[in-house]
Amino acid sequence: AQSVTQPDIHITVSEGASLELRCNYSYGATPYLFWYVQSPGQGLQLLLKYFSGDTLVQGIKGFEAEFKRSQSSFNLRKPSVHWSDAAEYFCAVGGRSNTGKLIFGQGTTLQVKP
Amino acid sequence: NAGVTQTPKFQVLKTGQSMTLQCAQDMNHNSMYWYRQDPGMGLRLIYYSASEGTTDKGEVPNGYNVSRLNKREFSLRLESAAPSQTSVYFCASSGPGQVGNTEAFFGQGTRLTVV
Numbered sequence: 001a002q003s004v005t006q007p008d009i010h011i012t013v014s015e016g017a018s019l020e021l022r023c024n025y026s027y028g029a030t031p032y033l034f035w036y037v038q039s040p041g042q043g044l045q046l047l048l049k050y051f052s053g054d055t056l057v058q059g060i061k062g063f064e065a066e067f068k069r070s071q072s073s074f075n076l077r078k079p080s081v082h083w084s085d086a087a088e089y090f091c092a093v094g095g096r097s098n099t100g101k102l103i104f105g106q107g108t109t110l111q112v113k114p
Numbered sequence: 115n116a117g118v119t120q121t122p123k124f125q126v127l128k129t130g131q132s133m134t135l136q137c138a139q140d141m142n143h144n145s146m147y148w149y150r151q152d153p154g155m156g157l158r159l160i161y162y163s164a165s166e167g168t169t170d171k172g173e174v175p176n177g178y179n180v181s182r183l184n185k186r187e188f189s190l191r192l193e194s195a196a197p198s199q200t201s202v203y204f205c206a207s208s209g210p211g212q213v214g215n216t217e218a219f220f221g222q223g224t225r226l227t228v229v
Binding site: 004006009034036041042043044045046049090092101102103104105106107 | 118145147149154155156157158159162172204206217218219220221222223
C-alpha cells in the first residue's frame with residue numbers, strides 16, 4: 001500500500017540550531033516527493049520537490065531535502081532554524097500519472113525556542 | 115493572481131444540514147482536489163478531478179459529493195452533515211505540465227464544525 005510516515009509528531013529546536021525532519025514512504029514505483037509547510041490558520045505552501053535527477057534538492061527559505069531510494073526516505077533539513085520556521089511540515093508522495101493526487105504524511109509540528 | 119480561492123472560510127452546521135464548499139482556481143489547471151485535514155492524520159484525499167468533466171473517489175469519499183462545474187470550479191457537497199465531518203477542508207489544483215510533473219497549489223482552507 002502507498003503510504004508516507006513522518007515518525008516525529010512534534011520537534012522542538014533552539015533558534016540557530018540545525019533541523020532534520022524525517023519522512024519515509026512506501027510506493028510501488030519511483031515517486032514524486034514533496035515537502036509542504038503550513039503556518040497556523042493558513043494553507044499549504046510548497047517548500048521543495050523531487051522529480052528526478054540530483055537527489056539533493058534545494059527549496060525556499062533555506063530548506064533542502066535528500067532523496068535516498070535505498071532507505072525510501074526524503075528527509076528535510078535546514079542548517080540554522082529561525083523563529084519564523086515554527087509551523088507544521090508535511091511530506092507527500094505522488095505518482096507519475098496525470099492525476100497529480102498526493103498522499104500525505106501525518107505532519108510534524110516544529111516549535112522553535114528562543 | 116488569486117491562485118486557489120475557497121469559500122466560505124468558516125462554517126458551523128447542525129447535524130443533518132447540507133452545504134456546498136466552493137473552490138475556484140485561476141491558473142488554468144486541469145486537475146483539482148478536495149482534502150480534509152484532521153489532527154494527527156495529515157491530509158486525506160476526498161475526491162479529485164483529473165480534468166474537466168471527470169471526478170474520482172479518493173481515500174475518504176463517504177458522505178461527500180463533488181461537481182466539476184467547469185475547468186475553474188470544483189465544489190464539494192455535504193448532503194447530510196455529521197459530527198465526524200468536522201474538519202478543515204482544503205481545495206487544491208495542479209497544472210498539466212509533463213505527466214505527473216506538477217505541484218499542487220492549495221487554498222486557505224474551510225474550517226467546518228458540525229454540531
